[in-house]
Amino acid sequence: MPDTIDLVVPNVVEFNLKRELLDFDPGVENDLVEHGTGYTDQCVFWSAGDRVLVLPAGYSQEWLTHVHAGLGSSVPDVISPLPRTGRLIRDLLDDDRALAALAAATDGVREVRLLSFGASPDLYSLASVLRSQGREVRLDVAGPEHYWSYEYLESKLCCVDLASHIPGFRVPRGISVTSWEQLKGAVTTIVGNGGRAVVKSMYGVGGYGSAVARGDADGTVRRFWQTLRREPFFGTFPLTVQDYIAHGTDCPAVDVLVDEGAVPRMEYSMLGVDGLRYRSLALGPGVLDPDLEERLAALGTAVHTFAQSLGYRGWMTVDCLRGLDDALYVTEINARRSGAMHAVALAERWADEVPVAYVNDALPLRLSGPVSYEEHIRPVFDELWARGVRAYPSTVRALTGHRPSLGIVVCARSAADGERIATEAHRAVNAAVTAAGTGQKRAAPVG
Structure with missing residues (x-):
């Protein structure tokens, strides 16, 4: 048994559902559980070292075995708790059989390195369980005393604040609203002047939580209001109403690893989008032109310094768009591992x-x-x-x-x-x- 192992825990669902101000109905919650669970299997690629995987029920053993054969590596131990809630760590902590399997899989290990999707209260509970079993635990996020920084930076509205804190952090011009009357007025003002508006909730998943308001043929914005009624992430205020920035079909992003050092590790990518929905991405040498990569590096370094000062640790993503004016606008921060x-x-x-x-x-x-x-x-x-x-x-x-x-x-x-x-x-x-x-x-x- 190795001295140290990675415990890979893709807690996507609980991260996406920890929205205290939003009250999702059971149908919406089920959709979000299904959506988040669908991406958990990507975690098998996160680590090439000695590891144990915690996967939601329903993973394909055929696929898992086949993929590891293609990687030229052995299939690691997998723990899959009973899916009582769809929240992976909560289900693990409520499943005595799964906890016993976890203890057996880590028997003889001195240190467990947790690799998670992002910080969540249940993640800290899992770390406590591992420590009670005699393991040293190394989190890939900050401790619970700094958990607030994840909640803050994950909010889409934080970008408005950061524009005043971080030099070069540019966001589209906008109006913050706290009622339906204010929202109607802000949208009418922007669209009535011939423009388009992007309305954002505090939280969102995969493009949901954002909607574009534009004038319909009859001079109204009826379709926009219909979209808002269908979107569960617009269930609370405040919202922000921003000018729509014309841009190309691809949007640049930078993944930043916030640690104790002054110089962060950064990974640059170009996202293919369909409207407001993420579609694909490419990353690596030559994907971005040198000027754009240099600007992203400066932005990522500045965000790293600010996040570090809040006590944040771990991966985060800064998503941007490159306007037709060649300016770089930040659209959101994802305070977690990204799909890259x-x-x-x-x-x-x-x-x-x-x-x-x-x-x-x-x-x-x-x-x-x-x-x-x-x-x-x-x-x-x-x-x-x-x-x-x-x-x-x-x-x-x-x-x-x-x-x-x-x-x-x-x-x-x-x-x-x-x-x-x-x-x-x-x-x-x-x-x-x-x-x-x-x-x-x-x-x-x-x-």
Whole structure:
């Protein structure tokens, strides 16, 4: 048994649901549990060391074994608690069988390094349990005395504050509102002058919690109000109403590791977006032009210094957009690991060979029949690995959903190569699904 292990705990759901001011109805909560759980499997790529995985129930053993074969590593121990609430750590702490399995998996280990999605009260409870079992625990976030800094920086409204604290931290011009009457007035003022407005709640997930207000053909903003009524994250005030900034199709971001040092580790990426929704990302050398990377570096360093002063520790992301005026505007801070973290780990692993990573988390699959990992997906990636291509299925829980989709991460020599490989793999999987549904032979290999 190694002296130190990583305990990988993708507490995505509890992080996204810890919104004390929002009262989600059971249907919305179930949707958020399903959405967050769908991304938890990406954590298998976070660490290449000795580790134990805590995964929500319903993970695919076929996928887990196959992916580790493609990585050339052994499958780690997995602990999967009974899904009573959908909140991974809470379910773990309420499951005696799972806790016993955790104690057995860490038996003889001196130090446990927790790798989490982000800080949450349950994470500190898990650390206490491990310490009670005689383990030394190293958190990847700050201690509970600084937990407030995660809540503060995760709020989308904090960016308005930071614009006055951090030189070069620019946000779109906006108005903060605390009532429906104020919101209506602010939106009417901006849209009535021929503009567009972006309305943001304090919290959001995957683009939800933001909405664009624009004039309809009849001169109203009826569609905008309908959107707000459907969006659960707009259930409380304050909200912020910002000018819509015209920008390109891709948005730059920087992941910052806040630690004790003066010079932070930073990872730069370019996000592909569809409206306000994240679609894909690319990271690595050459993805950003040098001038943009230099500006992101200055911004990331300044945010690191400020967050460090609050007691914050761990990964965070600064999402931006590059206006048509070439200015860099901060849209939000995510006070947690981002969806780029599995790509960062893989790109680091093969930095000398294929240093650029491309990710698409939700490639749609055709509804011509049930999707089988063994029949439709495994053969496609086996062919890629036989050719030395570093491409992996990263999210497969949605294969059985009402809208089946597949996540793919690729390490390549360029972002264009990565996107091409992911597109070809996606096409090959869809062809295999279609062929199975019609009784045809499987399509030709990828490439």
